[in-house]
Amino acid sequence: MKTDRVNAFTDGVIAIIITIMVLELPVPKAPGMAALKPEATLFAAYALAFIKVGIYWFQHHHLLQASRRVDGRVLLANLFFLFWLSLVPFVVRWVGEAGVTRDTVLAFGVIMLLCAVSVALLRAALLAANEADAPIRKLDARGRKGQATILAYVVAIPVALLWPMVAVAIYFAVAVMWLVPDKRFEQLTD
Amino acid sequence: MKPDRLNALTDGVVAIVLTIMVLELKFPEEATLHAVMAVLPLLGAYLLAFIYVAIYWNNHHHMMQSAKKITGAVLWANHSLLFFLTLFPLMIRWIDEAGPTSWPVASFGLVLVGASICYVLLERALISAEGDGSGVKSALGGGMKERISFAGYVLALPVAFVSPLVSIGIYVAVAILWLVPDRRFERRL
Numbered sequence: 001m002k003t004d005r006v007n008a009f010t011d012g013v014i015a016i017i018i019t020i021m022v023l024e025l026p027v028p029k030a031p032g033m034a035a036l037k038p039e040a041t042l043f044a045a046y047a048l049a050f051i052k053v054g055i056y057w058f059q060h061h062h063l064l065q066a067s068r069r070v071d072g073r074v075l076l077a078n079l080f081f082l083f084w085l086s087l088v089p090f091v092v093r094w095v096g097e098a099g100v101t102r103d104t105v106l107a108f109g110v111i112m113l114l115c116a117v118s119v120a121l122l123r124a125a126l127l128a129a130n131e132a133d134a135p136i137r138k139l140d141a142r143g144r145k146g147q148a149t150i151l152a153y154v155v156a157i158p159v160a161l162l163w164p165m166v167a168v169a170i171y172f173a174v175a176v177m178w179l180v181p182d183k184r185f186e187q188l189t190d
Numbered sequence: 191m192k193p194d195r196l197n198a199l200t201d202g203v204v205a206i207v208l209t210i211m212v213l214e215l216k217f218p219e220e221a222t223l224h225a226v227m228a229v230l231p232l233l234g235a236y237l238l239a240f241i242y243v244a245i246y247w248n249n250h251h252h253m254m255q256s257a258k259k260i261t262g263a264v265l266w267a268n269h270s271l272l273f274f275l276t277l278f279p280l281m282i283r284w285i286d287e288a289g290p291t292s293w294p295v296a297s298f299g300l301v302l303v304g305a306s307i308c309y310v311l312l313e314r315a316l317i318s319a320e321g322d323g324s325g326v327k328s329a330l331g332g333g334m335k336e337r338i339s340f341a342g343y344v345l346a347l348p349v350a351f352v353s354p355l356v357s358i359g360i361y362v363a364v365a366i367l368w369l370v371p372d373r374r375f376e377r378r379l
Contacts, residue, residue: 007195015202022276023210027284031293047273054269061195061265181262186191 021089045095055178066136077125081118105164113153135188204247211279235285239278245368256325263315271308277301296350302343339364
């Protein structure tokens with residue numbers, strides 16, 4: 001099967017996930033800097049969630065650009081991935097209601113971990129579905145960046161129980177790691 | 191990498207941004223002229239935000255017609271632009287709750303500043319992705335309109351604390367400037 005519709009479906013779901021999050025943001029109740037302060041935390045959470053969903057979309061984009069075909073297993077892995085990603089707006093709302101607490105930071109980490117694991121599964125399914133001449137087969141076969149991400153979240157989850165802010169720092173660090181574009185990949189798919 | 195999926199995601203996000211803004215609108219509380227007048231500022235803010243998001247989409251559409259190749263930098267620039275575009279519904283809600291007062295009007299300008307910077311970053315990323323023969327580069331030229339708009343928004347920020355209505359006037363004026371579609375790209379195609 002071709003990749004067109006799985007891409008279109010994913011783009012639709014991710015566009016909705018990323019956009020409805022803004023509905024969770026409250027507006028300041030009074031004019032002035034003081035009224036902006038309580039909103040700043042949730043705004044930062046929104047920005048982080050926006051970047052994270054973007055990074056997952058980039059990964060999906062890269063993996064599918066490098067693939068020639070998909071099969072039933074890929075579709076299932078893709079759906080599994082979208083499920084975890086769709087929980088991101090839910091955590092943003094939770095942060096809005098409860099603030100940056102142990103529980104909300106933990107929940108964000110667990111969802112991020114499951115997103116990262118499901119991307120790894122998607123990657124494995126795509127590798128199995130594509131012939132040796134597809135660009136995906138020529139890429140870094142172990143997916144080091146993905147493995148590092150999973151490891152970072154595995155570390156961040158217990159850390160969140162003790163020091164939530166350290167876990168938040170790990171979440172930001174993982175985002176920074178993905179900021180650097182994968183040049184090798186870009187060359188392979190041009 | 192080809193721009194197809196980037197365009198698809200952008201279209202999805204922009205379509206949803208435009209549509210969820212309407213959820214912020216309210217009915218007049220009673221069937222009187224006074225009650226209708228009370229919802230007019232919100233309706234005006236909605237209209238202005240709708241036009242701005244539409245302008246960004248139109249320009250994006252025109253520019254991407256010339257773009258043949260994208261890179262990771264293009265993805266990030268585009269994603270940053272989408273971030274600022276999603277803040278428009280929030281600005282509408284704020285104007286609804288606080289009225290066209292200094293803080294929400296200045297924040298509206300801040301969102302416009304952010305979006306316009308990201309749009310210029312997107313232009314540059316597309317040009318550097320394509321190199322010297324870039325279709326985007328030859329179509330864009332000097333970018334005079336971008337500079338005038340940016341100067342307008344930056345000016346409107348402090349002005350909002352003196353007279354929010356003057357700032358709104360600046361936003362409307364810049365929007366009119368862009369209502370004329372970007373002929374630079376149409377000419378090229």
